[in-house]
Amino acid sequence: MIETHHLSKLYSRGVYALRDLSIRVEKGEFVFLTGPSGAGKSTFLRLLLRESVPTDGAITVAGRNLARMTPRQVQAYRRSVGFVFQDFKLIPRKTVLENVSIVPKVLGAPVSTQQRKTFQVLKWVGLQHRMNAYPQELSGGEQQRIAIARALVNDPMLILADEPTGNLDPDLSLDIMNLFREVNARGTTVLIATHDRDLIHRVGRRAIALDHGRLIDTDERAPTAASGTNAGA
Amino acid sequence: MRALRYFFDEALASLGRGARTALIAIATIAVAFVVLGGFLILTTNMERVFTRWQDAAEFSVYFADTATAKERTDTQTTLRESPLVEAVEIVSKEEALRRFEQNFAALAEAARALPANPLPASIEVRLRPGSSPADVEALAQRSGQLPGVADVRYDRQWIQRLMHAVEVVRAGGFTLAALLVFAAALTVASVVRFALVARREEIHIMQLVGAPLAYIRGPFVVEGLIQGGVGAAVAVVVLWITFLVLRSRADSFLGGAVDPATLVFLSFPTVAALLFAGMVVGSLGGLIASHSTREVAD
Numbered sequence: 001m002i003e004t005h006h007l008s009k010l011y012s013r014g015v016y017a018l019r020d021l022s023i024r025v026e027k028g029e030f031v032f033l034t035g036p037s038g039a040g041k042s043t044f045l046r047l048l049l050r051e052s053v054p055t056d057g058a059i060t061v062a063g064r065n066l067a068r069m070t071p072r073q074v075q076a077y078r079r080s081v082g083f084v085f086q087d088f089k090l091i092p093r094k095t096v097l098e099n100v101s102i103v104p105k106v107l108g109a110p111v112s113t114q115q116r117k118t119f120q121v122l123k124w125v126g127l128q129h130r131m132n133a134y135p136q137e138l139s140g141g142e143q144q145r146i147a148i149a150r151a152l153v154n155d156p157m158l159i160l161a162d163e164p165t166g167n168l169d170p171d172l173s174l175d176i177m178n179l180f181r182e183v184n185a186r187g188t189t190v191l192i193a194t195h196d197r198d199l200i201h202r203v204g205r206r207a208i209a210l211d212h213g214r215l216i217d218t219d220e221r222a223p224t225a226a227s228g229t230n231a232g233a
Numbered sequence: 234m235r236a237l238r239y240f241f242d243e244a245l246a247s248l249g250r251g252a253r254t255a256l257i258a259i260a261t262i263a264v265a266f267v268v269l270g271g272f273l274i275l276t277t278n279m280e281r282v283f284t285r286w287q288d289a290a291e292f293s294v295y296f297a298d299t300a301t302a303k304e305r306t307d308t309q310t311t312l313r314e315s316p317l318v319e320a321v322e323i324v325s326k327e328e329a330l331r332r333f334e335q336n337f338a339a340l341a342e343a344a345r346a347l348p349a350n351p352l353p354a355s356i357e358v359r360l361r362p363g364s365s366p367a368d369v370e371a372l373a374q375r376s377g378q379l380p381g382v383a384d385v386r387y388d389r390q391w392i393q394r395l396m397h398a399v400e401v402v403r404a405g406g407f408t409l410a411a412l413l414v415f416a417a418a419l420t421v422a423s424v425v426r427f428a429l430v431a432r433r434e435e436i437h438i439m440q441l442v443g444a445p446l447a448y449i450r451g452p453f454v455v456e457g458l459i460q461g462g463v464g465a466a467v468a469v470v471v472l473w474i475t476f477l478v479l480r481s482r483a484d485s486f487l488g489g490a491v492d493p494a495t496l497v498f499l500s501f502p503t504v505a506a507l508l509f510a511g512m513v514v515g516s517l518g519g520l521i522a523s524h525s526t527r528e529v530a531d
Contacts, residue, residue, distance in 0.1 A: 049441060052531050071446065078443030091435050093246075105239065106444035154442070 001027040001158060001189045002048065007057035009043050009213070017043035018213040021057070025191060025208075027157075030184040032200045033193040034217075035210035041193040044210070045162050048191070049083060050074050062157060079107060082151030082159045082188075086166035088143040090135040090150075096122065097131040100150045107154065121149040125179060141172035148179055152188075159183055161192040165199060177203045236451065243452035244459055247428045255460055258417075258424040258518075262464025262511055263471065265413035270472045270499060270507055272406025278496050279399045283392055285495075291360065292373050292387040295353045298326075300381030308379045309356055317364045317372055322357045326350050353383060366393060414514055417464070421457045421518025429453055429522055436526055446526070453523035454516050461515020465508045473498060 002025040009018040018040045025031050033041050046052040047059055050066050059066045064077060090099050101118040109117070122128040125145040127138075135143055144164060151159055161180065165173035177199065184190045194200065200207050209217030248255045294312070296305055305323075312321050324332070329352035334341035344351075360369055370387070377385040429436070439449045476498050483493035499507070 051441075075443040075445060078441060083441055089434065089438055091438065093250075102438070103442045106439055106442060106448045108235065111235070150442075 005058045010055040030190045030205045032207040039210040040213040082156035084161040086163035088147045125149045240451040240455040244455035258460045259464040261420040262417040263467040265417040266468030269410035276403040294356045295384040297383040304381030320359045418518040422521040425522035450523040454519040457515040457519025461511040465511020
């Protein structure tokens with residue numbers, strides 16, 4: 001699903017955010033991306049969201065070279081990727097229903113499809129009863145569930161999450177991780193960036209460890225093809 | 234259709250949130266279009282009045298006191314046969330004096346005190362409506378060269394000058410209006426940009442879900458369109474009220490030179506064009522502002 005080959009990202013001030021990174025994430029896999037602050041996790045996610053392009057090397061997702069894309073191809077690619085952030089990135093002036101349905105809406109889906117998909121996904125995260133509430137009326141855990149619902153509403157092939165439990169207590173974090181596990185069980189590839197090694201240990205999935213932009217964990221040397229592999233970090 | 238509804242819903246919600254700044258943009262557009270429309274009304278009516286004056290214009294051929302009866306008859310015949318002439322009226326020296334005494338009663342005594350009647354005999358020529366100014370000019374010149382003719386006075390010359398003045402006023406008005414419209418477009422762009430900055434997080438989310446650029450920019454363009462359209466509509470209403478008020482008092486400041494009933498407001502196509510232009514200007518402002526939503530991967 002995700003493949004990088006000698007991937008480097010150099011920022012203008014001459015600092016490498018990623019250096020010579022060659023990794024592989026299989027389709028349907030659940031992988032953590034870990035490392036301390038400044039390890040390059042967020043830069044890697046930005047490259048995967050195509051908000052940034054590599055300085056050197058290649059990055060492909062489902063066979064698509066992200067470095068060579070027209071704006072239209074970027075739009076099409078992003079429609080197949082769901083994202084979840086630490087700060088939820090929900091629109092405060094929109095209800096839960098509107099926050100989630102914005103995805104099928106901007107993609108031009110008929111109203112009936114928008115409503116059906118939104119309701120289904122809200123039901124799946126267990127928040128269909130809060131669909132008329134505004135984000136600020138929800139707890140952190142509920143807001144993150146809404147963000148996950150929004151990421152899932154368009155049936156993405158890949159879910160990217162940047163510290164999705166960073167603002168949540170340990171119990172809620174595990175709840176959110178269980179949601180990601182369920183998403184993964186449906187065949188969606190999941191890549192979660194987190195510095196929480198305890199959480200990785202509790203969830204028990206493969207982890208790719210970065211430090212100063214370099215791959216430091218040995219997991220990647222013997223990649224596993226199936227999801228559910230626990231190599232630790 | 235769904236997209237359009239989404240654009241309008243979002244634009245109206247945004248305008249509701251930033252009503253105060255939106256009002257500034259609408260007022261700026263309205264001022265620009267009041268100036269533009271005002272000049273259009275002014276110059277249209279000036280042109281109509283001057284055209285009527287031109288159609289009603291006469292020219293007068295004055296005879297020298299030494300002109301013979303034959304010369305006067307020949308001149309009269311030449312003028313009558315011209316296709317430009319509707320009618321001619323012969324004014325004798327005595328009739329000229331009588332008219333002078335009637336029109337300038339205060340000077341009548343002085344005129345009678347003169348040893349001889351100083352006013353010349355003349356022919357007053359009424360022109361056919363719609364005759365070309367150049368042809369009339371040529372006829373006036375030819376008449377001036379006929380034997381026995383001392384002078385030709387042609388009203389249209391100063392009307393032509395007035396017409397040129399209307400063109401100058403119109404050009405000046407349009408230049409001023411164009412500058413104001415440009416400023417209004419920039420104001421709309423600034424106001425829309427405020428809305429855009431307030432919604433940058435939302436725009437980021439839209440970009441990340443792969444929303445088409447048109448979908449991201451659409452609400453901002455529509456926001457500008459609404460501001461421009463409302464601004465132009467306000468301008469038309471202000472102009473209409475001002476026009477009615479001024480027309481009702483036209484007699485007092487035009488001194489009866491123009492019949493107020495003949496004054497006209499902007500035609501329906503012109504009003505429609507102003508509203509459309511307002512929407513275009515507003516949309517352009519919105520488009521300029523939304524240009525910053527263009528994503529550049531670093």
